Amino acid sequence: MKSYFNVAVLSVVSLISSHIATAFEIEYPKIRFTPYDELTADQQASASGLGYTEKTWNTPGSYDLEWNTWWYQMNTDYYDLDNNFAEYAEELGFPDQDGENDQWDCWSTHYNYEWKDIVKYKLDEALGVLGWNEELWTNDEVPESNDKSYMELSNAEKTAAGVLCYTKSLWDGDELSSFALDSPKVILVGKEDISRTCNWASKDLGRCKKTMKNHCCNTCGTCDEFKCVNTEGKFLWKKKKKEKLYENCGFLRGKSNKKLVKICEKKGMKETCPENCDPACKVVSV
Numbered sequence: 001m002k003s004y005f006n007v008a009v010l011s012v013v014s015l016i017s018s019h020i021a022t023a024f025e026i027e028y029p030k031i032r033f034t035p036y037d038e039l040t041a042d043q044q045a046s047a048s049g050l051g052y053t054e055k056t057w058n059t060p061g062s063y064d065l066e067w068n069t070w071w072y073q074m075n076t077d078y079y080d081l082d083n084n085f086a087e088y089a090e091e092l093g094f095p096d097q098d099g100e101n102d103q104w105d106c107w108s109t110h111y112n113y114e115w116k117d118i119v120k121y122k123l124d125e126a127l128g129v130l131g132w133n134e135e136l137w138t139n140d141e142v143p144e145s146n147d148k149s150y151m152e153l154s155n156a157e158k159t160a161a162g163v164l165c166y167t168k169s170l171w172d173g174d175e176l177s178s179f180a181l182d183s184p185k186v187i188l189v190g191k192e193d194i195s196r197t198c199n200w201a202s203k204d205l206g207r208c209k210k211t212m213k214n215h216c217c218n219t220c221g222t223c224d225e226f227k228c229v230n231t232e233g234k235f236l237w238k239k240k241k242k243e244k245l246y247e248n249c250g251f252l253r254g255k256s257n258k259k260l261v262k263i264c265e266k267k268g269m270k271e272t273c274p275e276n277c278d279p280a281c282k283v284v285s286v
Contacts, residue, residue, distance in 0.1 A: 025199060026106045026165065028181070028218075031093035033060065035176045046091035051079055058176045066108045070094075070101040106165035129160035150221050155206040158221065162202050168221025180223040182216045183272040186236040188246060195236070215272070228281035230273045249273035 031043060036054045039047065047057050056063040065079055072078070073085045074096065081088070086096045094104045105111060111123050115134045118124050124132075131143025145157055150168040153161065161171055169179050182198040189196045189211055198216035201207045208220035211233040217223035230249035237247040252260060252273060263269060264277035274281040 025202075026102050029093050029103050029107050030181070032107065033176060033179050042091055046088040049084060049088040050081065050092075059173065060108075060170060060176070061173060067112050069109050069112060070096075070104045071099070073104075074099060107170075110164045110166060123163070126160040126163035129156055155204070155208075158205040159203070162205065162219070167218050169218070169223065171221075178223065178227075180217055180227040181271045182218045183231055183235065184268040185215075185231075185272050187211060187215050187231065188234045193234075228274050228278065230275045235272055249276060252276045 031039070034043075036044065036047070036057045051065055052063060060066065065073075068078070073089070077083055077085075079085075089101075089104070090096065094101050094108075105113075111118065111121075113121075113123070115124075115137050118127065118137070127133075127137070130145045135141070136143055145153065148157075150158065150161075150166075150171040153171075168174075184198075186195045186197055188194065196212070198212075198219045201212045201216045202219045205220060208216065208222070211231070213220040213222045214226045214229060215231045215233065215235075217226040232248070234246040234248050237245050237251075239245070249272065252263065255263065260276065264273075270277045276282075
């Protein structure tokens with residue numbers, strides 16, 4: 001877990017909604033977690049405009065601007081951005097929403113608020129599980145969990161970290177090249193074939209077992225093992241009127257290249273069946 005840069009919490013009014021969500025109820029900022037060399041020219045220009053270098057972009061949390069809340073960025077010009085922060089940020093997937101942006105405050109700053117606002121928005125519950133209290137938070141001290149790797153955290157601590165928008169990759173300070181996405185598809189779990197999503201797993205990381213840790217590697221912190229491994233279970237493939245059709249990745253076998261390309265372009269297939277649909281994983285598997 002990264003240390004906090006306290007310039008961000010000076011006289012800041014928090015602007016998060018009153019609903020405290022798990023990380024994955026707050027939209028994952030895909031552009032921000034895309035490696036620098038995969039950004040468009042406009043996105044690279046906006047990253048540069050915010051002061052990122054290729055190195056700091058590829059190492060989330062290493063640039064102190066990322067620890068400043070949205071309110072702070074919009075109401076000061078501490079980094080001499082000529083008041084262009086909102087323009088650059090929108091190009092990178094963080095549009096201003098009437099003076100707030102939950103994505104930025106969660107996924108970038110991990111709620112680097114004053115303690116009174118931490119309590120107001122009930123974030124102290126998750127922070128408490130990680131060992132934080134008001135004294136530690138306000139005095140630049142850290143709890144024992146701060147020095148643990150993600151895999152050393154208990155399931156309760158991992159779940160609490162998720163509330164603060166920490167995945168395994170963000171907690172451990174991994175390079176962007178190792179990041180991966182969860183499958184957005186509904187999957188059948190257990191003997192009773194109950195339909196679940198990765199958001200269900202994020203509410204209790206003790207649920208990251210068998211199929212879920214494969215299907216939801218970003219949530220479960222298992223992308224080192226499953227980034228390029230097809231989901232094992234059956235996922236929701238399509239709906240026909242009131243009927244739901246579930247398939248597993250095996251149905252892709254024998255498809256012509258033209259048909260396979262068409263299927264893989266559908267939402268979520270790259271993350272669900274990476275062995276078949278993610279070009280980067282195809283290269284790895286050869």
